[in-house]
Amino acid sequence: YRCRLESPTSIGRSGVSQIYHLHVVEGEGFNILHELFPHLKDKLLNEYNISSYSLKNEAEFVTNGNLLNQNLTEDIEWIGIGRFTLEIFLRKELLIQLIVDQSANIVQGVKYRLKQNTGSPLLDIYGNFIVDCTGRNTPSTKWLKESFNLTIPTVQIHFGSGYVTFIGERFKTGDPSLDSKPIICSNGNIPVNNIGCYITPIRTIKTNGENSLETLSTITVTCVNSEYPPNDSYENLLEWTKEHLDSELNSILKLTKVWSPLIPYRRAINDRKYVELLGKSWPQNYILLGDVVYAFNPQYGQGITYAARHAKELSKIFNENCHKLEDFSYIFNQRASAISKECWLISTANDWKTPTLKLIKTDKNGKIQTYERGNGSGTTKHPKVRMPLMIKFLQWYNYWFFRCASKSGQLSTDFFACCQSILQSIYIDETNHVLTSLLYGTKSLLLFI
Numbered sequence: 399y400r401c402r403l404e405s406p407t408s409i410g411r412s413g414v415s416q417i418y419h420l421h422v423v424e425g426e427g428f429n430i431l432h433e434l435f436p437h438l439k440d441k442l443l444n445e446y447n448i449s450s451y452s453l454k455n456e457a458e459f460v461t462n463g464n465l466l467n468q469n470l471t472e473d474i475e476w477i478g479i480g481r482f483t484l485e486i487f488l489r490k491e492l493l494i495q496l497i498v499d500q501s502a503n504i505v506q507g508v509k510y511r512l513k514q515n516t517g518s519p520l521l522d523i524y525g526n527f528i529v530d531c532t533g534r535n536t537p538s539t540k541w542l543k544e545s546f547n548l549t550i551p552t553v554q555i556h557f558g559s560g561y562v563t564f565i566g567e568r569f570k571t572g573d574p575s576l577d578s579k580p581i582i583c584s585n586g587n588i589p590v591n592n593i594g595c596y597i598t599p600i601r602t603i604k605t606n607g608e609n610s611l612e613t614l615s616t617i618t619v620t621c622v623n624s625e626y627p628p629n630d631s632y633e634n635l636l637e638w639t640k641e642h643l644d645s646e647l648n649s650i651l652k653l654t655k656v657w658s659p660l661i662p663y664r665r666a667i668n669d670r671k672y673v674e675l676l677g678k679s680w681p682q683n684y685i686l687l688g689d690v691v692y693a694f695n696p697q698y699g700q701g702i703t704y705a706a707r708h709a710k711e712l713s714k715i716f717n718e719n720c721h722k723l724e725d726f727s728y729i730f731n732q733r734a735s736a737i738s739k740e741c742w743l744i745s746t747a748n749d750w751k752t753p754t755l756k757l758i759k760t761d762k763n764g765k766i767q768t769y770e771r772g773n774g775s776g777t778t779k780h781p782k783v784r785m786p787l788m789i790k791f792l793q794w795y796n797y798w799f800f801r802c803a804s805k806s807g808q809l810s811t812d813f814f815a816c817c818q819s820i821l822q823s824i825y826i827d828e829t830n831h832v833l834t835s836l837l838y839g840t841k842s843l844l845l846f847i
């Protein structure tokens with residue numbers, strides 16, 4: 399970890415500095431991966447020396463100040479894996495062959511292995527259908543403007559998100575209730591507490607060190623409201639966490655041996671492109687998928703699942719076999735926007751509480767309007783942010799949902815077991831009205847509005 403963490407491009411992917419940071423894949427995202435690659439989990443566990451953990455007995459999971467995993471009625475599996483192992487696994491197992499229809503003598507596609515190929519002349523590659531999935535720094539916005547004079551309406555919410563992530567070896571604190579928990583997640587509670595901390599194991603190790611828990615973990619300290627944790631030295635980070643995190647987390651961090659650089663990330667915003675609003679003026683045979691179209695607050699761990707749901711929806715459109723290729727992008731934009739709306743509400747509701755919130759809207763004529771909450775001193779040069787009624791309602795709802803879930807084993811189990819139901823169960827029509835119900839955790843709590 400020491401030598402390979404030097405540069406984000408050290409294993410060939412540029413523009414994705416988030417790969418150093420802790421990622422959690424939601425249940426639904428994992429299910430989609432499992433459908434596509436049924437052997438994924440078994441191979442990881444059996445051939446790559448990966449461990450699985452019990453969310454019930456080996457974790458402490460706190461959301462908005464509520465401990466959620468204390469009364470689970472059934473256990474939920476948590477698989478911890480390091481990013482290098484995952485990258486090696488993906489390249490070795492997945493990206494290596496042609497996809498062919500042998501009987502028709504047709505090459506349908508390529509399962510490819512990424513190769514460094516810098517310095518070669520530009521190559522025109524034609525395709526019947528182009529998917530831009532190049533992540534949050536996509537040039538598509540610029541290209542659409544240049545080639546079609548199209549401006550995609552966008553909303554960006556800046557809430558001062560920051561991460562510092564490192565790999566650490568945990569040592570015994572002397573408190574068995576902490577030492578028996580390899581997984582610790584605490585997401586802060588905006589605006590009372592704007593700091594969170596996540597610890598998840600990625601590999602077991604053998605050491606001669608006394609008191610080592612013999613586990614390497616990815617450890618992340620997060621913030622909103624621009625209250626950034628320092629990353630110049632571990633001593634300074636510890637000084638800082640003393641003020642901002644509870645004593646249990648501090649006693650763990652104090653006894654952690656750092657195995658990697660402290661990697662910062664400060665560019666995360668909620669960024670949504672309303673591609674669906676461009677209707678039929680959107681060009682044919684071309685779509686945006688994943689972070690390109692919508693990047694989220696990473697703390698809610700939705701991005702990977704969102705991209706997987708987009709991909710699944712696209713595959714559904716292809717498999718329906720009743721649409722003309724030239725209609726695909728229009729159909730996809732409409733359907734994908736329903737997924738975006740769900741994720742947007744879940745992801746942004748709490749961010750709206752950030753004291754120094756900033757909102758930037760661009761309409762389809764390219765007019766940009768900035769709104770700002772201000773930093774407490776009262777004056778800003780921009781109009782004040784006005785919180786939508788739906789967001790106010792969701793904040794109220796989240797507050798009571800998590801309080802109830804911390805008391806109810808059934809509700810918290812449903813929450814963890816079907817995180818996806820949170821996303822899937824807000825049904826919204828084209829005009830943004832909630833049509834049917836808002837439902838967190840399928841069985842336990844149903845609220846009609």
Ligand SMILES: Cc1cc2nc3c(=O)[nH]c(=O)nc-3n(C[C@H](O)[C@H](O)[C@H](O)COP(=O)(O)OP(=O)(O)OC[C@H]3O[C@@H](n4cnc5c(N)ncnc54)[C@H](O)[C@@H]3O)c2cc1C
Nearest residue numbers: 411412416419421422532533688689696699700701702703
């Ligand atoms: C700090 C942080 C923490 C996060 N934590 C979580 C989490 O816990 N759970 C979660 O679900 N999500 C999390 N996310 C979000 C998650 O990282 C993204 O949603 C996800 O990576 C999006 O996948 P993507 O394929 O759309 O884009 P990316 O993962 O960004 O992939 C884009 C790919 O395109 C390649 N590329 C770019 N330009 C070109 C080009 N011109 N030619 C060829 N290739 C190109 C890049 O190298 C990259 O491999 C986090 C994000 C951040 C910033």
